Amino acid sequence: MSSNPAGDDEIRDPIREAHRLWEAHGWLEAANGMAMVTSIVRVHQLLLERVDAVLKPYDLTFARYEVLRLLAFASNGRVSMTRMGSLLQVHPTSVTSAVARLERQELVERLRRTTDRRVVLASITDHGREVVEAATVRLNEEVFEQPGLAPAEVLTATRLMTDLRAAAGD
Amino acid sequence: MSSNPAGDDEIRDPIREAHRLWEAHGWLEAANGMAMVTSIVRVHQLLLERVDAVLKPYDLTFARYEVLRLLAFASNGRVSMTRMGSLLQVHPTSVTSAVARLERQELVERLRRTTDRRVVLASITDHGREVVEAATVRLNEEVFEQPGLAPAEVLTATRLMTDLRAAAGD
DNA sequence: GATAGATGCTTGGACGTCCAGAGATGTCGA
């Protein structure tokens, strides 16, 4: 179809291309917002790829890592399911799912609060503590200390994301 | 445990709290990066919530919307599966999954390229075009024109996300 | 105390994403 020597329809950056098409269709007021949203979606995907690659040797995903990290921080290493969902800002069923897998991996135990037997407490095991500490060291080294932006820009990006969260009622 | 009158362990912003804990554990070099990554993950979640809410009346998700939008832009309304995965930057199986659902909804048809019968072309139907144009109008109005930041900040955020994508080899 | 409503958690199902592997088709060199 094309005479482009590097292949047909070479597109450098799909997001830039989408922005161009939005403007070409007259959606001028929306083009920049579309580009921002699409960029965030893509960055999210790339960052999670990096994070999950680091966590893979520990047989963890980011979702389960966050649960373990939260429990390791908690006093007594115990937090109720509902409270975890609230702190991690995920739905109760996601907590159920994550804790179920962590329990199978023997990184977490389930306990029932005696004063209110409806409440399930997730409790990190000694092995869970070892795993989460090792995983945190690696995550810090390989992702969080090298997030892909200069230190000042990291702060700017964080501030903008915080504003976006606030605008969405977070 | 706590004497906080508004309940125990009131936490305003889980991300700020995580940042504090990271510093308290001496992970100073990683704390800002952790906060940025966590913020992006959260913003992604909130934005997709907004987008999916707008698309719900059209029985679309963002993933399927992107496929439809791409097809509507393409000449003849046709694109091969592999090329869609490349342009949308998702795995081939995600394209298969999205096109399968769109086909059931009669928004897309599958054709086979005669000159190379390995290639499947997704082709948008007239009904698909109607749906995607209507959905685009709503998305522009309700999300992309009101992304939650001032216009200048939208540009800054987009630039930072673009730099992050470049750093990740996008 | 008994019953109605609230709360905490789980289950089952739909969808999206990724991986591993398989099947069909094309291409290239012996």
Place this chain on the structure above:
DNA sequence: TCGACATCTCTGGACGTCCAAGCATCTATC
């Protein structure tokens, strides 16, 4: 022509997220 290899797509399964619905337990009201 034939066989080896590459390419395109799909299937099946694991995991995460969300929704709707259900069960167990607690609380409040009479």
